[in-house]
Amino acid sequence: MNDKPLVVEDVSLSFGSISVFQHLSLAIERGEFVAVVGPSGCGKTTLLNLFSQFLKPNAGRVVCSERLRMVYQTDSLFPWQTVSENIALGLRHLKEQAQRERQLNEMLRLIKLESFANHYPHQLSGGMRQRVELARALIGDSDILLLDEPFSSLDYLTRIRMRNELARMLVQLPRTVVLVTHDIEEAAQLADRIIVLSDRPAKICAEFEVDLPRPRELTHPAVVTTVHKILAELGFEHDTKHAISDFRSQISNVTQI
Amino acid sequence: MRFKESTLPIVVLLVAIVIWIAISALKFFPESVFPSPMAVIHGFFEELRSGRMVDDIVASLFRVTTGFGLAVFTGIPVGLWLGNHARARSAFLPLINFFRSLSPLAWIPFAILWFGIGDLPTVFLIFMASFFPLVLATIAAVANIPSVYFRVARDYGFSSTEILTNVTLPAIAPQVITALRVTAGLAWLVVVAAEMIAGRAGLGFAIWDARNGLRMDLLVCGMIVIGVIGILLDRILFQLTKIPSVRWGYER
Numbered sequence: 001m002n003d004k005p006l007v008v009e010d011v012s013l014s015f016g017s018i019s020v021f022q023h024l025s026l027a028i029e030r031g032e033f034v035a036v037v038g039p040s041g042c043g044k045t046t047l048l049n050l051f052s053q054f055l056k057p058n059a060g061r062v063v064c065s066e067r068l069r070m071v072y073q074t075d076s077l078f079p080w081q082t083v084s085e086n087i088a089l090g091l092r093h094l095k096e097q098a099q100r101e102r103q104l105n106e107m108l109r110l111i112k113l114e115s116f117a118n119h120y121p122h123q124l125s126g127g128m129r130q131r132v133e134l135a136r137a138l139i140g141d142s143d144i145l146l147l148d149e150p151f152s153s154l155d156y157l158t159r160i161r162m163r164n165e166l167a168r169m170l171v172q173l174p175r176t177v178v179l180v181t182h183d184i185e186e187a188a189q190l191a192d193r194i195i196v197l198s199d200r201p202a203k204i205c206a207e208f209e210v211d212l213p214r215p216r217e218l219t220h221p222a223v224v225t226t227v228h229k230i231l232a233e234l235g236f237e238h239d240t241k242h243a244i245s246d247f248r249s250q251i252s253n254v255t256q257i
Numbered sequence: 258m259r260f261k262e263s264t265l266p267i268v269v270l271l272v273a274i275v276i277w278i279a280i281s282a283l284k285f286f287p288e289s290v291f292p293s294p295m296a297v298i299h300g301f302f303e304e305l306r307s308g309r310m311v312d313d314i315v316a317s318l319f320r321v322t323t324g325f326g327l328a329v330f331t332g333i334p335v336g337l338w339l340g341n342h343a344r345a346r347s348a349f350l351p352l353i354n355f356f357r358s359l360s361p362l363a364w365i366p367f368a369i370l371w372f373g374i375g376d377l378p379t380v381f382l383i384f385m386a387s388f389f390p391l392v393l394a395t396i397a398a399v400a401n402i403p404s405v406y407f408r409v410a411r412d413y414g415f416s417s418t419e420i421l422t423n424v425t426l427p428a429i430a431p432q433v434i435t436a437l438r439v440t441a442g443l444a445w446l447v448v449v450a451a452e453m454i455a456g457r458a459g460l461g462f463a464i465w466d467a468r469n470g471l472r473m474d475l476l477v478c479g480m481i482v483i484g485v486i487g488i489l490l491d492r493i494l495f496q497l498t499k500i501p502s503v504r505w506g507y508e509r
Contacts, residue, residue, distance in 0.1 A: 054408070070412060076405040079505035080427035089413045122505045 003030050004063075005144060005176055006051055011060030013046065019201040020046050023060070026195070026204065033170070033177040033214075035187035037230060038197030044180040045073070047202075048146045051178065066143035066176070071133050073149045077121040083132050084108070084117045090139035107139045110172060111165075127158040131165060138173050145175040149182065160218060163189055167215035184234075188226035189218050196233050206233045292474040297481070300474035309463070314482065316459040317448050320376055321490075324383025325444045332388045333433065336395020337425065346396065353389055361386035361447050369455050378455040379448060386447040387440040394436030398429035431498070431506020438494045445487045460486075 006028035013021045020043040028034050036044050049055040050062050052070050069090070077086045087107055091100045108114045111131040121129050130150060137145055151159045163186060170177065181187050187194045188210060196206040208229055212222050231237040260268055274294060280286075281293035288296070304310035339346045361382050368378035402425065410424045452461025460483050467475035498507055 052412075070408075072405050072408065074403065074405050076403075076409050078406065078409070078424070078427070080430065080502040089409070092413055120501070120505055122508055 004028060005030055005066040006178065007061070007063040008047070008050060009061040009063070011050065011057040011062060013043075013050070013055065013057045014201075021057070022201040022203070024203060028176060028178060030176055031174060033179070033190060033192045035179045035181060035191035035194045036197060037181060037184055037187050037194060037234075038202065039199055039234070040182060042197045042199055043202040044197060045148050047197075048148050048178065048180055051144075051146055064144070067141065068144040068146060069137035069142040070146040071137050071148065071150045073152060075121070075129065075153075077129060077132055077136070079121050082118050082120055083113060083124070086121070086132055087135045087139055090136045090142075093140065103139060107135045110169060111135045125158075126154050127162060130154060130162055134166060134169060138169060138175065143176060145177045147177065147179040147181075149180060151186065152182065159183070159186065164215045166190065170214065184227050184230045185218060185223075188223045188230065189216050190214065194226065194230060196230060206230075289471065290473060292477050296474040297477045300472065300478045301481075304463075304475060304478060310482070313458055313460045313463045313479075314486065316376075316456075317452065317461065318486070320379040320452075320459065321383055321441075321444050321448050323376075324380040324448075325387050325441055327380070328384050328387035328391055328440070328444075329437065332391030333395050336392040337399060337421075337429075339392065340396045340399025341425075350396075353392055356385070357389035357393055362450050365451065365454050368451070372455075374455055374457055379451045379459070382451040382455070383444045383447050387444045390440050390443065391436055394440075395429065395433060398432035398436075399425065401432070402428040427502060430500075430503045434494070434497045434503060434506075437497070438491055441490055441494055442487065445483075445490055449483055 004027045008024055008026045011021050011024045012019070026047075036047060038044055046055065048070065050057060051064055052068055053062070053064060056062075078089075081089075084104060088100060088104055091103055094100050094103070105114075108117055111134070113128060113131060113135075116124060116128065121132065124132070133150065151162045154162060167190065179187065179191060188208075192210060194208045194210070195204055196208075197203070198205040206229075208226050210216075210222055210226050212220065216223055228237055278294055281288070281291055285291070292300075301310070339349060364382055364385055365378075368381050372378040372381055406424050406428060407420065410420050415423060448459065449461035449464065452459035453465040456462040456465075460479055464476055464479045464483075467473070467479060497503070
């Protein structure tokens, strides 16, 4: 078994005259949670499509040595199937009916949708649907989970709740995760490593590590600092080393009053 | 006065009948061109007793079922195929649109020349009326399937047969059911017109026969039967929309 189940090596890819990647290299470690952020249209989703072998690079090498599942940006549950039937898609490779049933029930319990097993996706809320999407991708014995802006269609509070939900599911079912997102808070709150991509042709312009167990609080200082660093890297905030400590002293001033 | 919503249509119907009774009682028009409800009811039982009414209904329903059935079993596969093959679609679409825009009644002379008088020309006309709209609706439904469903199918190892039966068909089902309802209504309109000219039995022929015999009471009676059966046909097809796995297509 190698320790880097997902590797992109010196990859170049272009669509017609638009060059998306030029000599991009990236390796994901087993069990790592990596978030990829960057300006919209920079090729974040394309990177996932390379990992999943949906797209072939023009040059370079993409290695994916383990079983992989993807959660898409758009609603991808089959609307003509119930919650149970949708999740059970992830168990198709299992021969034994009893085993499938047992795993399905465990998963329904884990995402707390037992009473919605026979509902159809259109009868669920956005957050519930997203839990089913995650369940379908996590059930069975896959190793890698690719997430393409999975929570982008949800409202702010549901998004925060789903992050905790995902963290909780990953404790039970550990996976190597690559999360593509435009939500910087989401990246900082969930990922072990955050990769910031530049505009096209995209290259890695920064990497940040957050060494903190999940689930994390959104306002944990390490998360807030990381958000600040990413925003600074993208040019939205000034990267003054003291920004955070200034902010802290202001807060303590307020509490003193 | 407040009526429950479910009784409102009955109230409207009763009011319409009262107006009908009033107009015929006031003798605005002679009885021979404006039959009274009583005359129509009388004519209805006359037709029922002679057995002609039932024969006509059976003849018309048989033709519609055959012609429409043929159109469904050929039109949907053709639509599926064209929906999945872009080049063939561009090649055939103008022709299909042409025939869809052409009133099927324009085929009546040829239908009689080719198939004579009886079931065959009518079945042909109904087929021509339903086939092209069904093909077009199926093409549109296939084109509307979000591509992400096919990616999911690929991710979870569907075979190409499974993609057809477990993705494409259920994904187009709601739109196709709507098209079936519309097209069945069209077929029912066409059968009456076709039978007037190319029939020797059937509800359309009964209307024509009543007109030739100056029996306006029987004509109205035929009209009512045609309308009621049309509603019933739609109600039957409407039941398809209650299948749980197609509800999503109507509820969001």
